Amino acid sequence: MFPLGTVLLPFAHLPLHIFEPRYRALVKDVLAGDGEFGVVLIERGQEVGGGDVRFGVGTVAKIMQTAELPDGRWLLDAVGTERFRITEWLPDDPYPLAMIESLDDAPSDTDAEAADRRTAVERLLRQVLAMQVELGFPAPSAVRTLEENPAVAAFEAAVLSPIGPMDTQKVLEAPSTVARLALLEALLTEAREFLSNRIAEA
Numbered sequence: 001m002f003p004l005g006t007v008l009l010p011f012a013h014l015p016l017h018i019f020e021p022r023y024r025a026l027v028k029d030v031l032a033g034d035g036e037f038g039v040v041l042i043e044r045g046q047e048v049g050g051g052d053v054r055f056g057v058g059t060v061a062k063i064m065q066t067a068e069l070p071d072g073r074w075l076l077d078a079v080g081t082e083r084f085r086i087t088e089w090l091p092d093d094p095y096p097l098a099m100i101e102s103l104d105d106a107p108s109d110t111d112a113e114a115a116d117r118r119t120a121v122e123r124l125l126r127q128v129l130a131m132q133v134e135l136g137f138p139a140p141s142a143v144r145t146l147e148e149n150p151a152v153a154a155f156e157a158a159v160l161s162p163i164g165p166m167d168t169q170k171v172l173e174a175p176s177t178v179a180r181l182a183l184l185e186a187l188l189t190e191a192r193e194f195l196s197n198r199i200a201e202a
Contacts, residue, residue, distance in 0.1 A: 009158055057103060083103040
């Protein structure tokens with residue numbers, strides 16, 4: 001397990017610079033196995049040194065590329081695959097370890113509702129990104145077309161949205177695609193209102 005100060009979402013990339021001895025050991029063990037490890041958000045505490053409190057839902061990371069530096073540090077690129085829930089934390093020896101169970105989306109979504117909400121989120125996201133650009137904030141291009149698959153689009157939109165780690169964690173923990181998109185609609189509507197007020201004041 002790799003506790004971080006950021007949330008890894010399914011389908012998102014995660015570049016990592018590994019320098020702590022315990023995580024160097026984790027990388028070597030993971031590369032000798034299936035190339036996968038778990039990422040969870042730190043609720044309280046810091047990434048370096050341990051002693052942190054962690055959220056109970058995270059994402060499996062699959063290592064895609066590695067580079068070992070001469071001094072033993074690692075540069076990694078990983079991608080999020082599936083969600084999981086922690087069932088038990090084990091002793092942090094030699095690095096954080098946990099028992100997990102896969103966390104699938106609830107099967108209650110209707111295709112039509114998911115598609116409608118995906119369209120609404122895409123429209124809001126474009127508006128919010130355009131406003132950020134207008135205000136001079138760093139932002140991805142507002143000319144965005146999300147994946148047609150609403151399940152993928154929800155996570156893609158969350159990565160592009162100007163939301164913090166705690167809200168991103170809520171997106172990750174949402175029980176279904178429709179719930180996830182509905183949450184993003186609400187968050188992006190709030191962001192649009194905030195940015196609109198900033199533009200009016202400028």
